[in-house]
Amino acid sequence: MSQTMLVQGNHACALGALAAGVRFFAGYPITPSTEIAEILAKELPKVGGKFIQMEDEIASMGAICGASLGGFKAITATSGPGFSLMQELIGYASLAEIPLVIVNVQRGGPSTGQPTSPSQSDVMQARWGSHGDRGVIALVPSSVQESYQLMIDAVNLAERFRTPVIFLMDEVVGHMREKLVIPKTTPTIINRRKPEPGELPYAPGPDGVPALPPFGEGYHFHVTGLIHDETGFPTGSPEVTEKTIKRLHQKLENNMDEILRYDELHSADAEYLIISYGCSARSAEEAVRMAREKGIKAGLLRLISIWPFPSDLIEEKCARVKKVFVAEMNYGQVTGEVTKVLGRSKVQPVLRVDTQMITPRQILEAITREGN
Amino acid sequence: MNETLKKYFRMNRLPHIWCPGCGNGIVVGALVRAIDKLGLNPDKTSIISGIGCSSRSSGYLNFDTVHTAHGRALTFATGLKLARPDLNVIVLTGDGDATAIGGNHFIHAARRNIDLTTIVFNNNIYGMTGGQYSPLTPTHSKATTSPYGHIENPFDITELAKASGASYVARGTTYHTLELINLIADAISHKGFSVVEAITACPISFGRQNKLGNAPAMMKWQKENTISVKAASKLPAEQLAGKVVIGELYRRQAPEYTAEYQKVIDRVTGGNGQ
Numbered sequence: 001m002s003q004t005m006l007v008q009g010n011h012a013c014a015l016g017a018l019a020a021g022v023r024f025f026a027g028y029p030i031t032p033s034t035e036i037a038e039i040l041a042k043e044l045p046k047v048g049g050k051f052i053q054m055e056d057e058i059a060s061m062g063a064i065c066g067a068s069l070g071g072f073k074a075i076t077a078t079s080g081p082g083f084s085l086m087q088e089l090i091g092y093a094s095l096a097e098i099p100l101v102i103v104n105v106q107r108g109g110p111s112t113g114q115p116t117s118p119s120q121s122d123v124m125q126a127r128w129g130s131h132g133d134r135g136v137i138a139l140v141p142s143s144v145q146e147s148y149q150l151m152i153d154a155v156n157l158a159e160r161f162r163t164p165v166i167f168l169m170d171e172v173v174g175h176m177r178e179k180l181v182i183p184k185t186t187p188t189i190i191n192r193r194k195p196e197p198g199e200l201p202y203a204p205g206p207d208g209v210p211a212l213p214p215f216g217e218g219y220h221f222h223v224t225g226l227i228h229d230e231t232g233f234p235t236g237s238p239e240v241t242e243k244t245i246k247r248l249h250q251k252l253e254n255n256m257d258e259i260l261r262y263d264e265l266h267s268a269d270a271e272y273l274i275i276s277y278g279c280s281a282r283s284a285e286e287a288v289r290m291a292r293e294k295g296i297k298a299g300l301l302r303l304i305s306i307w308p309f310p311s312d313l314i315e316e317k318c319a320r321v322k323k324v325f326v327a328e329m330n331y332g333q334v335t336g337e338v339t340k341v342l343g344r345s346k347v348q349p350v351l352r353v354d355t356q357m358i359t360p361r362q363i364l365e366a367i368t369r370e371g372n
Numbered sequence: 373m374n375e376t377l378k379k380y381f382r383m384n385r386l387p388h389i390w391c392p393g394c395g396n397g398i399v400v401g402a403l404v405r406a407i408d409k410l411g412l413n414p415d416k417t418s419i420i421s422g423i424g425c426s427s428r429s430s431g432y433l434n435f436d437t438v439h440t441a442h443g444r445a446l447t448f449a450t451g452l453k454l455a456r457p458d459l460n461v462i463v464l465t466g467d468g469d470a471t472a473i474g475g476n477h478f479i480h481a482a483r484r485n486i487d488l489t490t491i492v493f494n495n496n497i498y499g500m501t502g503g504q505y506s507p508l509t510p511t512h513s514k515a516t517t518s519p520y521g522h523i524e525n526p527f528d529i530t531e532l533a534k535a536s537g538a539s540y541v542a543r544g545t546t547y548h549t550l551e552l553i554n555l556i557a558d559a560i561s562h563k564g565f566s567v568v569e570a571i572t573a574c575p576i577s578f579g580r581q582n583k584l585g586n587a588p589a590m591m592k593w594q595k596e597n598t599i600s601v602k603a604a605s606k607l608p609a610e611q612l613a614g615k616v617v618i619g620e621l622y623r624r625q626a627p628e629y630t631a632e633y634q635k636v637i638d639r640v641t642g643g644n645g646q
Contacts, residue, residue, distance in 0.1 A: 024455050045637045050454050054447065055480040062440065062447025062477075066420070067455035069438065074451070092441050215436040215452065216459050218415040222382075222431055224439035233385065233431060234439075 003182040009147040009173040010035035010077075012180045013103060014043065016151030017075055019182070021189055022101075023049035024074035026063035028056055028082060031115045032171040033105035036077035057082035061089035061102075068098045069223060071214025073155055077103035080113060080122055083129065090164050091130030092225045094248060097202070097210060099158040099192055101151070103167040105174040108355050117355035118171035120278055121330035126166040127307050133245050135252040137259055138166040138307035142281045144178035149187075150261075150304065156190040157259060161251055162209050168306065170329070172279035172357060195219070203230040208251030252308050261304035262313060266292060270299025272367050273318055274350075275338055276327040277303040279357065284327045286360035291367055298367055306334070311341045318342055323370050325350050327363050380404040380414065382434045389428055391499075393579075393587025395546035395572030399493055400429045402549055402570070403462070406556035417460040420449040422469035425500045426493030426572075429464045443474030446481040449488050457630040460560065463490040467508035468498050471527050475507070482536035485564045486629035491556060492529055492567065495574035503577035514581045533567040534622045540566035541622040546573065547594035548618060555620065564628045571598075571616070 007015075014036045017025075025040040027033075037053065044051045050067070054060040057078055064074035078086060083104045093100050106122045108114030122129075126138040139154050141147040151167060158165040195201065195211035201221040204210050210230075213219040226234035227241045235241075252259060265288050267273060272291070276284035281302040291298035301317050303310060318324050324342060326335040327350040335349040350366045352358045373381075381404070390396050407417065417435050421427035423442035430437040440448045445463045453461045470478050470492045481488060497515060498504040505515035505522050508529065512521045533541045540562040544552035552570060559566035573579065573590035584590050601619035604612055 024451070026451055045633075045640045048637055048641065050633060052450070052454055054450070055476050058444065059447040059450070059477055059480070062444040063451030063454070065440075066438070066448035066451030066453075068451075069436075069448075070452045070455035070459070072455045074455070088441055089444065215418050216416055216456055220414070220434055220436055222437045222439065224431070225441055226439065 002184045005180050006177055007144060007180050008035060008175055008177050009141065009144045009169060010105065010175065011039055012144045012148040013077070013151050013167070013169065014039040015180070015182065016148040017101070017155065018043055018047065019148070019187055020073065020152040020155035022073045022075050022155055023047065024064065024067040024072040025076065026052045026054050026060040026067070026074070027076045027078065028054055028060050030079045030082045032107055032174050033077045033079045033103060036103060057085040058089065061086045064100050065089060065093055065098050068100055069215050073099070073159065075101040075103060075155070077105065079105050079107045079115070080109045081111070083122060083125060087130040091132055091134065093164040094130065094134040094136070095225055095227070096223050097162040097212070098164070099162050099212070100164045101154045101158050101167055102164055103169060105169040105171060107171055114355045116171070118279055118329060118357065119355065120170055120280060120328050121333065121353070122168065123306060123330065123333040126168055133249070135163070135249040136166060136307045137161065137163060137252060137305070138168050139261065140168045140277045140304060140306050141173055142278050142302065143173065144176065144180050147173060148180055148182065152187045153261070156188070159192045160190045160209070160258065161255070162192060162212055163252070166307070168278070170278045200230040201232045202228060204247060204251065207255060208247050256308065259305050259308065260310055260313065262310065263302040263304060264317070265300040265302070267299035267301055267317055269297055271297040271322045272299070272325065272370065273321040274298065274300045274325045274327055274363060275303065275314065275334070276300065277306060277334070280327045280329055283358045283360045284363055287363035287367070290360055290364050296367060296371055303334070309337050314338060314341045318346070323348055325363060325366055327358050329353065329358060377404050377408060380407060380434055381432055385432050388432055390425060391576040393573065393575040394425070395495065395574070395591070396426050396429065396493055398546040398549060399426070399491065399552070399570045399572055400432065402552040403491065403556055404433070405553045406560060409553065409557050410560055412460055412560070416458060417462065418452060419462050419464060420445045420452065421464040422466065422474060424466040424469045424498070425495070426464060426466040427469060443469055443472070443477065445469065446474060446477040446488065446490065450481055450484070450486055453486055453488055454630055454633065457487070457634070461488050462560065463488055465490060465492055467492060467494040467496065467529070468506035471507040471529060471532065479532065479536040482533050482538040482565050482567070484629040485537055485539050485626050487563055488565055489556070489559045490565070490567045492569045493572050494529060494569050495572050495578060497574050497578035499574050499577040503581055516581070529569045530567065530621050537565065538567050539564035539624050539626045542567070542620045543569040543571065543616070543618045545571040545594040545598060545618060547591045548598070551619065558620065562623070564626055
């Protein structure tokens with residue numbers, strides 16, 4: 001039987017992790033993500049899983065890297081300042097190709113910023129926060145229900161593509177309470193592929209993804225944050241370096257059919273299209289309804305997978321619209337990406353950086369101004 | 373190399389990258405002899421290292437190995453050991469890796485008394501970057517970043533480990549190789565967080581700047597300036613000034629972290645946890 005409950009997004013995220021098979025959590029308390037740690041501290045031992053509160057967020061990342069290499073599905077959860085500290089080892093996990101999920105319940109920044117207020121200002125940090133070139137998957141839920149289901153997807157994608165996945169929540173989605181229905185059907189679970197006999201630990205399959213054996217089964221393989229060849233051992237070779245850096249991008253870019261997630265509302269005949277995500281998309285949805293009542297042909301494209309950036313999708317969906325409004329709670333991070341695709345003249349930002357939610361009226365006014 | 377020990381090495385990864393006269397190879401030699409002596413199952417043994425000269429060891433050893441990020445070996449090891457208590461997890465780290473950038477992880481791993489064996493290769497310097505001072509560089513020594521003499525005080529790794537909660541603490545040197553093998557074997561056998569400080573010479577990046585002579589001279593220094601725990605216990609404190617005490621310095625039985633966590637699982641599952 002399906003189970004219905006009234007819970008916070010953070011709670012739903014933790015339950016999604018458990019449903020996805022996560023059995024290891026390491027983290028450090030930080031508002032507004034702490035409930036995820038608290039719930040998993042309570043729930044993980046009940047299913048034989050492990051929870052540890054580490055000395056900081058750097059250590060938390062190290063611990064989940066170690067646990068993942070031990071064959072466990074492992075995650076951490078944090079907010080802006082902790083996310084900054086994690087960047088070094090997020091890059092490590094990208095290069096060493098360790099499946100992990102990092103939940104970032106965004107608060108306002110920079111620095112300690114606005115710890116208890118919502119923001120969406122870590123979109124670019126999710127992409128570029130760690131040094132060096134690498135591909136990244138980031139998913140953005142905009143409701144409690146989606147925090148559950150998309151978290152399962154996040155864990156699956158990490159295992160599928162042997163990569164860290166950023167689960168980019170925000171304070172509103174993390175802390176608001178909504179109905180969560182846990183379906184009675186068992187979710188589809190993806191487990192990392194184990195190598196065939198003789199298969200090298202860093203030799204990519206045809207899809208660009210290498211297989212990953214767990215420690216303790218006699219594979220005796222080497223994991224390093226140095227650029228390495230297919231054996232896993234470091235090399236200074238320019239050819240191998242280029243091949244590796246390209247593959248870290250292409251294993252994601254070439255499999256966008258598996259990664260791309262989005263939602264749309266009245267987009268088919270829209271003259272004005274709002275692009276939004278996370279909590280802001282909730283206001284955008286209402287703004288579309290209000291605009292339609294006024295006879296304005298507005299629509300919404302809600303981004304769910306935000307990295308790799310869905311440039312092709314945006315190009316396609318915006319081809320026939322007059323104007324695109326990007327509604328987000330930051331200084332224009334996704335606006336910039338959309339502008340790269342569509343050009344400046346077609347894109348109108350609807351931004352907010354004062355810790356207050358973007359309102360449907362604010363978006364509607366922007367559309368109305370344009371329509372007049 | 374002794375034929376029976378070759379199986380512990382990835383022979384195709386040798387020769388190593390270390391400078392002539394470097395003591396790191398002696399410490400790694402002592403480690404594999406300790407592993408051999410204990411008869412550890414190589415399939416169930418993982419070696420985790422940080423960044424620096426000594427941390428390159430993991431690549432040469434034929435186990436599941438992780439060459440982590442600078443200072444972070446103990447965090448990876450903590451996650452791996454908690455997830456997989458069935459594995460023997462051995463951490464190889466340098467003095468800078470363990471006590472500067474990784475200092476916070478070092479004291480917290482010790483505090484948890486998690487069953488990891490940590491071997492700190494103490495060569496008193498950052499060797500890989502060419503001779504900058506570390507938290508173990510003696511006061512007044514020269515380093516490329518203390519050209520006028522070092523004004524900071526060094527840590528005592530063993531005291532730091534003990535005060536932080538480690539339940540086995542020892543110090544050895546590359547001169548006293550047989551004892552080092554035994555200390556490492558005891559550390560691995562010990563259930564809990566164990567630390568072996570292995571004093572190892574860096575003639576190139578530390579010795580040259582400080583006119584300490586060549587590698588044999590630096591090993592001779594180890595012989596002449598150390599005293600065993602037993603001999604030290606018979607001497608008054610004033611006669612121990614300037615002497616480095618070697619041997620097993622501290623051992624206690626204490627609850628081990630992963631075992632305690634298993635008890636939590638057993639308690640909340642009524643014994644049905646994995």
